[in-house]
Amino acid sequence: MRNDVKLVCLYGPESVGKTTLAKRLAAHYKTIFVPEVARDLITSNDLTPDDYVRIGHAQTEAVVAAIPQANRVLICDTDVITTQLYAEIYLGKAPEILDELQQRLIYDLYFLLDIDVPWIADGLRDLGHRREEIFLKFKEGLTERQIPYILISGNWEERWTTVTTQIDQLLVDVSN
Template identity: 55%
Template sequence: MTRGLVIGKFMPLHKGHIALIKFAAWHCDELIVSMSYSDNDPIDGTLRFSWILEQFSADPKIKPHIIKDDFDDETLPLEDRTRIWAQKMKAVYPPIQVLISSEPYGAPFARHMNAQHICFDLARGQVPVSATAIRNRPLTNWDFIPRIIQPYFIKKICLYGPESTGKTTLAIKMARHYHTVYVPEAARDLLASNEFSAADIVAIGQLQHQYIQEQSQKASRLLFCDTDAVTTAIYSRLYLNHVPPEIYELEKRTRYDLHLLLDIDTPWVADPLRDQGHRREEMLLLFEQALQERQLPYIKISGSYPEREIRVKSIIDQLLRSG
């Protein structure tokens, strides 16, 4: 049996890695994919390994393994570094006959492994991308990110602010314009009035989080969110004089890349869940203070509805250009 080896950090796994691994699997009977990690990696090692397991779950020939990178010494010349790598690989894996790589380290590493080296697309002409480029500019390199990993890199934009400022309409319009999806406001699916309990607040927060998880799987590059857990906390404090601890926990579980704070310079439109029309300035202050207390980045959006759309599109276009 011919056993092959591919190593990498896969931070993250991308389509270039997938092409390499499929090429490597074609050249052997069993392929070990060894993913190294360290405690200070910018993307958690356990999460990265789960992506590899899922991506190759249908191919029994491919055997993913995870190994802690506590043996490398980047200060050494490549020849000495690859000798250390080979010693470690020989200690933890069965005998390797073929090493497949797309990197300059491949030849010396294979020699120390007493294995044949097969080079794959060293110039990266087939899939011109790197993991570093994806981490730095995921939106620009979106098409190189596997579908199972794209939700990790989605930019979440929260439409945020007091009642009757056009959050829902703007979220729907922006999602349509950027060919993605939006997250609806969970409170409107659970409440018919502002008579609610702490248990209702927790249910709203949990459903909002569920919606975010579900829509993240469908989104492309951007996810527009109509409200967030901070908003739930504000209304819980306002109506119940108490915020259940579960809401603060839910806050920590979703990171937004930007909050767009919608100003109150639009007409008030009443409905069964809106009863703070007489306190619009006070409510706007509460919402803005909540962002400032949490040190969350935000931009205030004012003007007529058409002016708001133009302003938000300008902001999002800049985000997309920056990657």
């Protein structure tokens, strides 16, 4: 299924720049990115367990469908772990199928984006008052699953330099 395409996940809580970075990286590497599909599926954070399952399936399917179209690297704006974490935050428990969906895709690089950038509200972002707590939950989500990650912090240019250096190294390693 994967061929030689490397999967890169931009991961972290709301309003840390994942979407902006995903678009910029896709243009830089002349590839495509997979957006956060929940944005197209929901209009509020008042969701049922079935809604989270639908989002998990849709996110997984979007990544799988994008792999053949990618040029060496596929940039993913989020992952199913994120769906699990938000289900836990809003419902108190994540539907079990999300665990299975999360394990279907193995990302080559995880970037955990820090909360050291301004929080910007929109119609769905409503956890700014719990930003540090949510960030720690995201960090624990990777640690508990023993998924290695690179913490991305600093100003926008520092973030860009760190991320592109790591992706460049990943692509060089593939070539050798």
